[in-house]
Amino acid sequence: MKVLVIVRQVPDSTTNIKIQAGGQDIERAGVKMVVNPFDEFAIEQAVQLKEKRKDVASVTALIVGPATAGEALRTALAVGADDGIHLQDEAFDRLDELQTAALVAGVVKDGGYDLILIGKQEIDLDSGQLGPALAELLDIPHVGTTVKLEIAADGKSFVARRRIEGAEEVVQVPLPALITADKGLCEMRYPSLPNLMKAKKKPVKVLKAADVAGFAAATANLGGVKMHAFQPPPERPPGKMIPGDPEPAAKELVRLLREEAKVV
Amino acid sequence: MTNDILVFAEQRNDKLHPAALQIVTPAKELAAKTGGKVVACLIGGTLNAAVEAIDKTGVGAIVTVSAPALANYSTLRYRTALAAVIGKVQPRVVLLPATFMGRDLGPRVAAKVGAALATDVTSLSINAEGSLDIIRPVYNGKASCHVGFPKDRPAIASVRPNTFPAATGGGGAARETLAYTPAAGDDRIDVKEVAKAGGEVKDVTEADIIVSGGRALKSEENFKIVFELAKELDAAVGASRAACDAGYQPHSRQVGLTGKTVTPRLYIACGISGAIQHLAGMRGSKVIVAINSDKEAPIFKLADYGIVGDLFKVLPAMTAEVRRLKG
Ligand SMILES: Cc1cc2nc3c(=O)[nH]c(=O)nc-3n(C[C@H](O)[C@H](O)[C@H](O)COP(=O)(O)OP(=O)(O)OC[C@H]3O[C@@H](n4cnc5c(N)ncnc54)[C@H](O)[C@@H]3O)c2cc1C
DSSP, rough: EEEEEEEEEEETTOOOOBBTSSSSOOOOOOOOOEEEEHHHHHHHHHHHHHHHHHHEEEEEEEEESSSSGGGHHHHHHHHTTTTEEEEEEHHHHHOHHHHHHHHHHHHTTTTTTTTTEEEOOOTTTOOOOHHHHHHHHHHHHEEEEEEEEEETTTEEEEEEEETTTTEEEEEEEEEEEEEOOOSOOOOOOOOHHHHHHHHEEEEEEEOGGGTTTTHHHHHOOOOOOOOEEOOOOOOOOOOOEEOOOOHHHHHHHHHHHTTSSOOO | SSSSHHHHHHTEEEEEEEHHHHHHHHHHHHHHHHHHEEEEEEEEESSSHHHHHHHHHHHTTEEEOGGGGGOOOOHHHHHHHHHHHHHHHOOOOEEEESSHHHHHHHHHHHHHHHHHEEESSSEEOOOOOOOEEEEETTTTTTEEEEEEEOOSSSSEEETTTTSSSSOOOOOOEEEOOOOOOTTTTGGOOOEEEEEETTTTSTTTTTTSSOOOOOOOOSSSSGHHHHHHHHHHHHHHEEOOOHHHHHSSGGGGBBBBBSSBOOOOEEEEEEEEOHHHHHHHHTTTTTTTEEESSSSTHHHHOOOOEEEOHHHHHHHHHHHHHHHHHHH
C-alpha cells in the first residue's frame, strides 16, 4: 500500500496579520510559517499506519509552494514520511485551490497511491477545497472531517468515523480513497532534532511546471478565482461592562440581552 | 449559461436546514442584478415538506431529484445529482450553505462541472463585468478579502450560516423533477451508522445560542452549571480547547481554530480567556458575552457585554433569572 500525505505551510495561528498598502495581500515579511495544524493530524496518521502495518510500502509527503515551503515538507519527513515531492514554480503561486487540485492530480494520478491524507482545511484561507476537489479529479471517494480511521486487515477498504452536524457518521469505503483529517484523528509527535537532521537526507523530488505533463490544460478548465481588496475585520463597538455583585449583575445582563440586544 | 441563480436547499429527512432558507435571500438579490430567476434544488429521498417550505421563500422554480438511494447524504451520489441539475439549469451562480454538507459537496461538484468556487462567504454581489464578487473571512477572521470570479464558467459559493435572514414571501413556483442517474462508482461510500454526538444536547454548529465553558470550570462535574443555563436558553454547550484537552468535555464541543467555527446569535463565554485560537472559532457571533474573573482577560475586547466576576456565582444567578422570567 502506498500512502500520500499532502502538507501545506501556513502562518502561525498567533501571527499578527497586517495588510499590505493597497490591500492586494497580507504582509508576508517576518511572518512565522508552520505546518497547517489539520495537515499535522494527516501526517501523523500516515506515519502511524506505516508503523503498525506491514503492507504499507511507503509514505510520500507532497507540498505545493515556494522554496521556503520545503521546511514544512522536512517536518513531515522528520516525523516519518519516507520521501517528498515539492511542486515549486512561480506559475503555481497564481493558481487558486481548484487549479492546485488539478495540478496535484496531474502529478499523483499515475503514482499508484492507495490512500491520500490531507487536513480538512488550511488555517490561513480556511477554504477546504483541495482535498475533495483532488478526490473528484482522481475519481476516488473521499471521506471528509475524519476523526477515526481503521483500515481492514486485507488492506482493501477502511472504516472511518467522520464528524457531521450534531452527529458522527461511520462509513465503509474501498481503497483507493482520500481522507480529510479533523481534530481528534491523532496529534502529531514532535519532530526531534536528530530526526530533523536525518530528514535532510531523505529524497525530495522538486517539480517545475515544465515537469508536469498537461499542466496548462488541467488548470485552464476550472477555478480561477482571484483574491483582492484585503481588509481588517470590522471593528466591534466597545462592549458594556456590567458592574456590581454577581446576582444583580446577572439579572441586569439577562435584562440587556432581552430588551437591548433582543437575543434571548 | 443562463442568468439564473441555483440554490442547493439542504435537507435531511424532508426537513430543510435553516441555512437553506437564509441563502435564498442573497440569491434573490443576485438574480435581481443578473436578470435571471432563483431556482431551488432539493436532493433526497422523499421530498414533500421541504419542497413546500422552500416554495414559501419566493424562489422562481424548484427542481427536485428524489430517489431511495438519495435518502441519506452521500458525497458521491449527491455530487452526481447536483452536477446533473447544474447541467440542466445552466446557472450563472450556484449557492450552497457552508454547512458540513455544503463544504463537503461544493469542491467536488465544482471540480466535476468545471466551475470556480469560494467557500464560507459572508457577502455577495455582481460586479460591473457581470461576474460574481464575494467577501469572505480569512486568517481565522483576522482579515477578510474579496474574491472575484471568472466570467466564462459557473460561479459556486458556499454561504456562511446565520449571515442572512431567512427569505420569505411567495409560493406557486414552477416545479420540475429530474431523475437520479447513478454514475459508475457512486455506491462506493457505504454509510454504516449515524451516531448522534453528545446525546440530547444540540450541536454547536446547529445552535442559535451557545454557552461555552473554559478551563476555569475545573471539572466535567462543574460543567453542570453551563448545561443548566444552556437548557433554559435552548442553547448548545461549547468548550475551549483547554477544557476539552483536560477531559471536561468531548472534542466535538470544542470551539476554535482546531475546533468548530460557529456564528450563533448569542455566544456566552464563561471562564474562557479569549486566546486568538478560540476567537478564530467564534468571532463571527452576533452578540458576545464574557464572564471572567480577570478584568484584563482578552475576551472582554471582543465582548458586547461583560461581567467581571466568579462564574460559579454568575451562571446560576443567570439561570435562575431566565427561569423566573419564563414563569
Ligand atoms: C495550533 C493551535 C490551535 C488551537 N486551537 C484551539 C481551539 O480550537 N479552541 C480553543 O479554545 N483553543 C485553541 N488553542 C489553545 C488556546 O491557545 C488556549 O490555550 C485555550 O483557548 C485556553 O483555554 P481557556 O480560555 O479555557 O483557558 P485559560 O486561557 O486558562 O483561561 C481560563 C480563564 O478563566 C478565568 N477564570 C478562572 N477562574 C474563574 C472563575 N471562577 N470565574 C470566571 N472566570 C475564571 C481566567 O481569568 C482565565 O481568563 C489552540 C492553540 C494552538 C497553538
